[in-house]
Amino acid sequence: LPSERELALQLGVSRPVVHEGLLELAGRGLVAIRPRVGAVVSDFRAEGSLALLNSLVRYQGGLDPAILSSMLDMRELFEVETARRAAANRTDDQAQGLLAHVDREDQTDPADVDRITRIDFEFHHRVALASNNVMYPMLIQSFREVYLHLAGLFFKDHGMAARVFGWHRLLALAIGRKDEDQAAKEMKKLLDHGRDRLVAALGKEKNR
Numbered sequence: 001l002p003s004e005r006e007l008a009l010q011l012g013v014s015r016p017v018v019h020e021g022l023l024e025l026a027g028r029g030l031v032a033i034r035p036r037v038g039a040v041v042s043d044f045r046a047e048g049s050l051a052l053l054n055s056l057v058r059y060q061g062g063l064d065p066a067i068l069s070s071m072l073d074m075r076e077l078f079e080v081e082t083a084r085r086a087a088a089n090r091t092d093d094q095a096q097g098l099l100a101h102v103d104r105e106d107q108t109d110p111a112d113v114d115r116i117t118r119i120d121f122e123f124h125h126r127v128a129l130a131s132n133n134v135m136y137p138m139l140i141q142s143f144r145e146v147y148l149h150l151a152g153l154f155f156k157d158h159g160m161a162a163r164v165f166g167w168h169r170l171l172a173l174a175i176g177r178k179d180e181d182q183a184a185k186e187m188k189k190l191l192d193h194g195r196d197r198l199v200a201a202l203g204k205e206k207n208r
Contacts, residue, residue: 001031001039028052068202071146076191078139079124083171083187085131087180094130098172101126105168110161117151123168127187130175153201160197164190 001007004022008015022039025031029047031039044052086094105119121144128136140147154160167190174183 001041003038068199072191072195072198075143076188076195078136079127079191080184080187082128082131082133082136083175084180084184085133085136086127087175087178087183089132090130090175090178091132094126095172095176098123098126098130098175099169102165102169102172105161105165108161110155110158113152113155116155116161117148120151120155120164120168121147127171127175150198150202154194154198156201157197163193167193 001022002010004015004018007018011018022031022033026033026039029042029044029052032042032047033039090098101119101123105123108115108119110116124147125137125140128140131137167186171183171186171190174186
């Protein structure tokens with residue numbers, strides 16, 4: 001990239017503003033700042049972070065199909081195992097909390113997309129917490145912004161909430177029974193359904 005001084009002149013801002021902006025871009029994996037060289041654009045596939053993924057959603061309004069497909073593949077691998085571990089390791093309080101959560105889901109207006117989206121995310125986070133693996137809920141939280149954006153498109157079809165929350169109940173019951181295989185199967189079915197409907201929803205959004 002041009003030097004900080006050149007960028008400041010081009011953009012009509014002070015050099016400290018440019019410097020802070022480059023540091024933020026470096027933190028997101030978009031550029032690398034090299035001594036005596038300056039800022040060099042990075043290959044996001046090799047050096048990008050989840051912060052970069054959040055930025056792509058925020059500023060582009062969507063994701064490249066290859067990135068979206070990769071993210072959904074990773075989510076399936078991660079969350080199916082999370083459900084299995086939740087069934088194996090959940091406490092009684094966590095099992096009861098999941099059932100109480102799906103009861104609240106049934107009482108939520110499917111037309112309230114923001115509320116539906118948040119309560120859906122919270123369910124997945126609760127499952128991660130029930131796994132009693134410290135990293136799983138942290139990973140779920142790191143995808144929160146991307147998740148809420150994509151789920152918001154998904155739940156614009158108000159009929160989706162009842163189907164998804166029905167799977168949530170089956171998954172919560174399997175976790176409550178400590179049925180590891182069934183919990184993994186219910187999560188897999190839930191995610192497969194979500195993938196198909198999300199791709200369709202993104203296609204409609206792109207056409208609009």
